[in-house]
Amino acid sequence: MRGADGIGTNVGEGALLSAIDLRKRFGASVALDGLSVEVRGGEVVAVLGPSGSGKSTLLLCLAGIIPPDAGEVVYRGRTLGGLSDAVLTRLRRDEFGFVFQFGQLVPELTAIDNVSLPLRLAGVRRRDADSRAQAWLERLDVADVADKRAGEMSGGQAQRIAVARALVTGPRVVFADEPTGSLDSLNGEIVMELLVSTARDHGTTVVLITHEARVAAYADREIVIRDGKLAPVPVPV
Amino acid sequence: MSIGHALLGLLEEQPRHGYELKRLYDERFGISHPVKFGQVYATLGRLHRDEMVDIAAVEAGGGPDRKLYLVTPTGVAGLERWFLEPDPPMPYGRSALFTKVILALMSGRPAHEILDRQRALHLRRMRELTERKRTAELGVALACDLELFHLEADLRWIELAGKRVERLRAALSKREG
Numbered sequence: 001m002r003g004a005d006g007i008g009t010n011v012g013e014g015a016l017l018s019a020i021d022l023r024k025r026f027g028a029s030v031a032l033d034g035l036s037v038e039v040r041g042g043e044v045v046a047v048l049g050p051s052g053s054g055k056s057t058l059l060l061c062l063a064g065i066i067p068p069d070a071g072e073v074v075y076r077g078r079t080l081g082g083l084s085d086a087v088l089t090r091l092r093r094d095e096f097g098f099v100f101q102f103g104q105l106v107p108e109l110t111a112i113d114n115v116s117l118p119l120r121l122a123g124v125r126r127r128d129a130d131s132r133a134q135a136w137l138e139r140l141d142v143a144d145v146a147d148k149r150a151g152e153m154s155g156g157q158a159q160r161i162a163v164a165r166a167l168v169t170g171p172r173v174v175f176a177d178e179p180t181g182s183l184d185s186l187n188g189e190i191v192m193e194l195l196v197s198t199a200r201d202h203g204t205t206v207v208l209i210t211h212e213a214r215v216a217a218y219a220d221r222e223i224v225i226r227d228g229k230l231a232p233v234p235v236p237v
Numbered sequence: 238m239s240i241g242h243a244l245l246g247l248l249e250e251q252p253r254h255g256y257e258l259k260r261l262y263d264e265r266f267g268i269s270h271p272v273k274f275g276q277v278y279a280t281l282g283r284l285h286r287d288e289m290v291d292i293a294a295v296e297a298g299g300g301p302d303r304k305l306y307l308v309t310p311t312g313v314a315g316l317e318r319w320f321l322e323p324d325p326p327m328p329y330g331r332s333a334l335f336t337k338v339i340l341a342l343m344s345g346r347p348a349h350e351i352l353d354r355q356r357a358l359h360l361r362r363m364r365e366l367t368e369r370k371r372t373a374e375l376g377v378a379l380a381c382d383l384e385l386f387h388l389e390a391d392l393r394w395i396e397l398a399g400k401r402v403e404r405l406r407a408a409l410s411k412r413e414g
Contacts, residue, residue, distance in 0.1 A: 050396055193371065213392040214385055217363035224356065226399070234354040 015074070016041040016205055017062060017173060022071035024057050024228075031057035032068065033228035041172070044196055044206040046216035049225035055209045056177055058225065062207060063096055063175050064088045075173075093122060097166030097174040097204075099195065101181035105150040105158055105165070112137060112146040115164045122169060136164035140194050156187030163195050167204070174199060177209045185214075192218045240272060240280050245289060245308055245316045252293045252307035255281060268380040281306055289315055334391070338398055348402045352395045359388045359395075 015038035024032040031054045039045050039062075049055045060066045062073055064080040073080040075095075080088065097118075105114045116133035120126065137143040140160045145153050153161070159179065166174050179195060180188030196218045199206045208219055216222045224231035240262070247253060247261050255277050263271040281304075284290040289312030296303040308316070334355055341348040363385055370381040 050400070197371075213360060213363060213389045214367075216360060217367040217385070219364075222360055224353070231353055232350075234350070234357050 015039060016043075016076060017207075018072075018074045019058065019062060020072045020074065022058070022061055022068045022073070024054075024061060024066075024068050026057075030228050032061070032071075034071070035225070035228060035230055036071075037223055037230060039173075039205060039207060041205055042200075042203045043221070044199060044208065044219045046208045046210055046219035046222040047225060048210060048213070048216050048222050050211060053225045054228040055211075055225050057228075059175050059177050059207060059209050063098070063173075064092060093118065094169065095172045097169065097171035099159075099162050099166045099174065099176040099179045101178040105161055107150045110147050110149055111142065111153065111157075111161045114150070114161055115168050118165060118169045133164070133168055136168050137161070139198070140164050154187075155182055156184075156190060159183060159187070159191045160194060163191060163198075167198055167202070170202065171204060173205045173207065175207050175209075178211070179208070180210075180212070180215055188215065239319070240276060241284055241289075242316060242319045244277070244280055244284065245312050248290060248306055248308040249313060249316065252305050254303075254305055258306070265376045266380070268377060269384065284312065287311075334395075338402075342402065342405070349399060352399050352402075356392060356395050359392055363388050 017039040019035060019037045022032045022035045024030075033054075035054070035058060037058075047055045047058060057066075061068045064073065064075075064083070067081060075091070080091075083091070105111075106117065109117065112130060112133050115136055116124075116126075116129035119129035119132060124132070134143065134146065137146050140163060142153075142157050142160045142164070145157050145161070150158055150161075159182070163179070166176075174195070176195065180191055183191060192215055196206065198204075206219070208215070210216050243262055243266055244258055247258055247265075253261070255274070258281075259272060259274055259277045262277070281290060285292065285306075289309055290306045291309050292304050293307045294305040296305070334351075337351050338348050340346075341351055366381040366385050366388075370378045370385075373381060
């Protein structure tokens with residue numbers, strides 16, 4: 001869709017997830033300045049931009065973790081701002097998965113317990129949860145560290161466990177914020193390959209926040225944020 | 238890259254015909270820029286003149302494809318020297334993008350738009366390379382990596398240039414205000 005100025009606005013019908021004219025400030029600092037974007041189901045979208053451009057704030061708003069000051073986030077036809085905290089929490093648990101830069105595994109738990117945790121929280125019985133978690137560990141080639149705690153594995157292994165934990169509930173959307181930011185190039189590539197190929201196999205939508213173009217290149221398309229706004233989509237000459 | 242040294246390296250493995258050298262060169266080094274048959278035969282002619290390759294056999298039937306080339310001790314010595322000689326850093330300041338941005342700033346054209354367009358094109362190429370790398374053998378994957386890292390370096394420069402352009406514009410408007 002194109003606005004009157006010939007610039008792609010990225011907002012239209014048929015989106016799984018939309019942000020409409022989002023605005024967010026932290027004190028005097030403007031993080032989002034009227035940003036609109038749409039993500040279709042099954043798409044892998046990279047959000048690119050330098051540090052401080054507002055991309056992580058966009059992710060937090062899209063995932064319903066923080067509310068925007070103005071504007072709306074619409075997920076499957078529902079405005080997140082109109083949902084109660086309990087409904088939002090259930091939505092995040094059942095339909096969203098998260099991968100962060102430093103894995104953020106629960107340090108006291110083993111790898112398999114970290115992966116089965118979202119299932120247990122959703123009421124799945126321990127045996128079933130463990131069996132599904134084990135299958136994900138095998139798929140991501142980290143079954144050998146199933147009984148290790150986060151501090152006993154390499155960064156690459158921990159990040160693969162984080163990917164397994166994000167995908168184990170079969171979410172519709174995975175939000176990944178700099179998922180390779182703490183990894184070397186080769187481990188970053190392995191994590192991205194696993195995340196994106198598994199998401200594509202399952203039709204999972206991925207919103208990928210990154211400042212690295214090599215990571216963004218795994219996505220179907222990129223949007224670029226600059227100073228809290230979407231950079232114009234270049235119109236072909 | 239020197240095609241001559243690449244051909245010497247391929248001949249060091251075993252004697253080969255020109256068409257086989259062309260095929261191997263394209264497979265291993267020519268991911269973005271395949272070599273032309275004419276370049277292969279012209280290079281082999283030069284290497285033969287310089288006594289770096291020799292003709293091991295000429296099969297009946299004539300034509301350039303009938304010659305079997307092998308590397309000579311002089312050729313191996315040249316190859317050894319080349320391996321140990323670091324390449325000079327590339328003169329990136331002569332890139333068309335750099336020139337466009339500087340001229341845009343001088344003439345008041347929108348430098349941001351130039352940078353945005355280049356970023357979109359670079360990312361499209363990076364997506365192609367990333368996809369290709371997924372199923373590629375090691376040599377091709379390494380070639381894709383090399384191009385990906387160079388494109389990424391360009392993009393990092395583009396981001397920095399964008400920031401500098403903003404600062405320059407803010408400084409100018411302050412001065413005018």
